[in-house]
Amino acid sequence: MAKGWISGDESAKEMLGRALKDRPLLMLPSPLNRVPLGVNNIVEILGPSPSAKSEILLQMAVTCILPKNRNGVEYGGMGLSVLFLDLDCRLDIFRLSQSLKLQITKAIRLHKVTNNQKDGEYEIEELNLFTECMKRFSYTRCYDSFEFLACLKVLHYKLEKDRSMDGSASGVRVLMIDNIGAFYWIDRVFSSLPQGNTSRKNICLQSVTEAVVQEIKKLLMLHPLLVVATKTVTSQVKSSYSSRVSIPLYREYMPSIWQSFVTHRILVRAADDKRKLNDRDSYLAEWLLPALKLTDQFVVDDNGITTLMRGLVN
Template identity: 50%
Template sequence: MAAKRWIDGDETAAEMLSRVSSERPFLLLPPLHRVPLRVGNVVELAGPSSSAKTQILIQAAVNCILPKEWNGVHYGGLERLVMFIDLDCRFDVTRLSEMLKHRIMEPIGSMYDHEELYAACMSRFLYVRCYDSLEFLATLKTLHHRLKREKKMHNLNMQLLMIDSIGPFQWVDRGSTFFPLGSHNRKCLSLQSISETVVQEIKKLLLLHPLIVIATKEIVLDNVYGMDEAKQNNYMLEESGGRSITSSTQRLPYREFMPPIWQSFITHKILVRASDDLLPIRLDQEHSLYFSEWLLPSLSFQDKFVVKDAGIFIVS
């Protein structure tokens, strides 16, 4: 019957766009605002330590768990569920709480009588911590059933699946071989098979749930930004072993360590890094300055942003 109603339906293009945008809204917020992100996208947020990667995840999470409107006050949120998988085991829930409270108080100036809104928003944030690759795989394999349960409980769809960060167990897995419990006839879990299984399980989730996946990745930046063009080309040729490389690879200022199956799986890639400069906000206050750059799709400019109590703001 649902299929018949869909076939017999009659709507204008404007009505169709309005319906789709409400059912599956884009994620459009700084510093990810240059390219609208939609369900099915897999975004890699790469950057060195202390480059505001987790802050960007928190900003996106707050935007999703806030409602569009509450008691006549406009918040512009998506009112959707968010799943945060913490592989670094360093997530600070107080930072999420503080940013959410700032967003709630921004239009009204006080948290008075808005504890109910705060509690409702926090209930939409789902958190899982994993200490090794086997726990991560177990989480992904059981995630479909949990998402179904949470959707039924909240009567809301999941919008974001966040992984902070992808690849923290790579160096342990590289020198280890795991055998599944209960049988020695099963395939051993090597580094390659773990990566393949992670990608396969996320693909299954994307088929069953309209999600945007954002994964952070900690990298070590090479000193490519300060090189002239000739030195940079020589550097990239050395990194590729003298083989021909694509233009997108030439612009990577770090050594890629994730397996090819993951690299081919992601649809968007963003590089973030901290600047040595401080941006004066007031006479008695300065904020660290950060840069973001789209590598996939490749854009020819960088955005500057700062992290304040209320969130991330683009600097012109």
């Protein structure tokens, strides 16, 4: 078998096709569509509060749970299940359901206009699709690091159960964590307190973060997932790449084991007042890893996230 693998011959096109079939890229909404992302990538969305971090996760979830097409209607989704771990305990489920309903309604309305169909059709289809999509969204709240770790440990069994029941390739492909640094200060204070039992390993911020990273790594070994985590920036300073370009930076506070675990990092922040559009606050997104040195501007409204300008020099 090894000899056959070594002597095998395939073109670059065949190799890429095989690799993308096993590890497909995910077509994510703005501003995450600037770079190719797939399973086993760890994406960190960081920024001050508020900077639309949770909204990006929400719109990404809608895109994932919507199907690509169904009964001749193009919805533009991916038909994948999503695991959402809410460490901030602030996700607006009503906002998620409203965004999902709006996307379904828009797709059906466009299909009716294109095919000259009467109003009154697809009402049952719209309701059934909404129910089907919401079943693909799994939501869990965690109130401290220990609940978070316990949740990560049981995810493996949940995914195995879902795979055995579903039996298809289109299963859970995305794990969302909002916000990975939610318990940082609590864990930091707790680690400074005296530990009573010296025979046990001391619980500290570093050990908790190491355990989180190890559990996610174990999960990825058996279940290929795209992990997307938000992180709130506590403070910002100004720096520059050159004498004429000034960019905001952030002060890193997560332990180094998490920093090295992240494969992609994007910074989002509110734009200044001069960039408002119709009294709507606009936001800027910049990829730090990989460092593109480009900024995208977007707004958030009832339609979700709308990109205004792309490729602005920051």
